[in-house]
Amino acid sequence: MPAPSATLRALTASAVMLLTVTGCQALDDAGRAMGRTDIVNDLAARMDRALELTYSAEYQLGGGQTALIAQDPARSAYEWPGGKLTVTAEATARCDTEGKRTVCTLHAPPAADSNPSTVVYAAAEREGLVTPPMVMGLLTAAGLDPGAVITQSGTTVAGLLATCVEVQQAVENFSACVTGEGALGSFTGRVDGEPVELALSRFQEQVDGATFELPQGAGIVDRRRAGS
Known part of the structure; x- marks a missing residue:
């Protein structure tokens, strides 16, 4: 299994040293009580491992809309109402739908040694979307x-055991759950000042290959040769 990224190691170290946790202790797989440091390390390790897994996670958003996160070792996708991001060996694609028209802009694929999930999450965060690394x-x-x-x-989310945290701060409050598999189970809070709420509704340890394809009938703007 790949070593955790330098950024994640730094985040984990900071959280371990400074995080104050209250509430009931969690139990590890052996049934042993977990302390505050163990809980933070466990959450970080779950989410880091999940970047290497194959899975498809469907989410219910506020207002009844849905979103999807899907990945396998070579590809990743993030779909939300009106938009889609995919990262494959062929291209990094951003698709936007306005009315009945969908246009996908293709850019060069990421470097061969890049993690597709990390690339998709970085792009999704620029769109104001919630991602596991953001949480x-x-x-x-x-x-x-x-x-x-x-x-x-x-708790359980979509039938999966999950560890949850509720954060109360003077400036901002939020809550989040992470499943035992490392998937983001739920999030309620604000992103770029806007209220956001999502909850895992379905989780599968497999992905339909069509998830990584561009929407049928979409217009294509190919900027791969331009290197932009």
């Missing part, structure tokens, strides 16, 4: 806030 960043930032109160609990 970990919010958690770490809360850990750096001496006034933050973080409560840990356990």
Whole structure:
């Protein structure tokens, strides 16, 4: 299994040193009580491992809309109402739908040694979307806030066991759950000042290959040769 990224290791270290957690202790797979440091390490390790897994996760958004995160070792996709991002060996594609017309802009694929999921998440965050790395960043930032109160609990999301945290801060409050598989189970908070809510509704350890294809009938703008 690949080693955790330098950024994730740094985030985890900061959270371990500074995070204040309240609430009931969690149990590890052997049934042992987990302390505060163990909980932070476990959440970070789950999400880091999940970047290498094959899975498809469907989410229910506020207002009844849906989103999808899908990945396998070589490809990744993030779909949301009106848009889609895909990263494959052929291209990095951004598709936007206005009315009945969908246009996809193709850019050069990422470097061969890049993780497709990491590339998709970075692009998704620029669109104001919630991603697992973003949630970990919010958690770490809360850990750096001496006034933050973080409560840990356990639950099930879409039939999967999950660890949840509720963060109360002077500036911003949020809650999030992470499944045992490392998928983002739920998030309620704000992104770029806008309220965001999502909850995992379906999780599969497989992906339909069509998920990584461009929408049928979409207009194509190919900028791969331009290198932009």
